[in-house]
Amino acid sequence: MLKILAIPKGEPEGNSCQYMLYREMEHQGCVVEDYRTVNPFKNKYDIIHIHWPELFANGKTLFHVLKKSSRFLRVLNSQKRKNAKIIWTCHDVISHYGQYPAIEKWLMKRFIKMVDAITVPLTSSYAYACHYFPELEEKPYTVIPTGHYIGIYPNETGQAEARKKLNLPEKAQIIGLIGNISEYKGIYELLDAFDKTEHSDTFLLLAGIPNTVNIKKDVEKAASADQRIKIYWGHIPNAKLQLYLNASDVIVLPFRKINNSGSLYLALSFNKQVLVPDFPQMLEVKKEYAPDHVHTYSKGKLTATDLTRLLGQVKC
Secondary structure, X not given: OOEEEEEOOOOOOOOHHHHHHHHHHHHOOOEEEEOOOOOOOOOOOOEEEEOOHHHHHOOOOHHHHHHHHHHHHHHHHHHHHOOOEEEEEOOOOOXXXXXXXXXXXXXXXXXXXXXXXXXXXXXXXXXXXXXXXHHHHHXXXXXXXXXXXXXXXXXXXXXXXXXXXXXXXXXXXXXXXXXXXXXXXXXXXHHHHHHOOOOOOEEEEEEEEEOOHHHHHHHHHHHHHOOOEEEEEOOOOHHHHHHHHHHOOEEEOOOOOOOOOHHHHHHHHXXXXXXXXXXXXXXXHHHHOOOOOEEEEOOOOOOHHHHHHHHHHHHO
């Protein structure tokens, strides 16, 4: 019986990807404990499974970051001495927010030395990770595709009903960005491109939590100047995801950089047409899993033409 320390284990109302993974592993007889709820120094594990090590370099204060990153490395050292294997599932290679880049660089250098093997969601993700960390080429790796979310989240509300509940025009064409509203997801690029669209019946639906106070202010300023922009701030419970996704005709994810995207798989699980930049990882998802649903534009600059072209294809 394998005993696994998950960093983190996930939860149904949070990151359900990890929750689903470990639920299935437990069904197969593994014991999975959450780093956040146990004392990892006292226990012995067979596998330490880490998802986002770079997040240990983010925090409210420098002191907090130094404390939690040092503790994380001490836990790994302690478990290595007990013969645990350290596995990294490489969702991202660097933090999206980079609060303390020097600490993150220090942390990742020491972390990678202790890693025994890595898993990646895409072949192109492995190349991307090795570009940042060449020492990963010496580690064994395997590709484990990200699972879908079909049947995980409720999906019984049709488009007409969803729009009625959100007070959106029934006949409009709606572009959606749902989840974490942040710079790395290209919120400013999306606002700029949408501002140049000319159709009065084209709307932009933004639902989720703004990453910073400035983003919140800037989005609200744009919405006050353009009544076609509709904002729904706040955490989205699992049961309400369907409202925002099904109200949208298309989902646009104008990432500035990306290695893998849960938002993309979520949108595809709701049978949405999705527009993403043509990074190798996004092209691989398009080719391997969703050639008719993933649409790409030249990375670097989203344009109004990209938006209207996709809406025209969906309308047809």
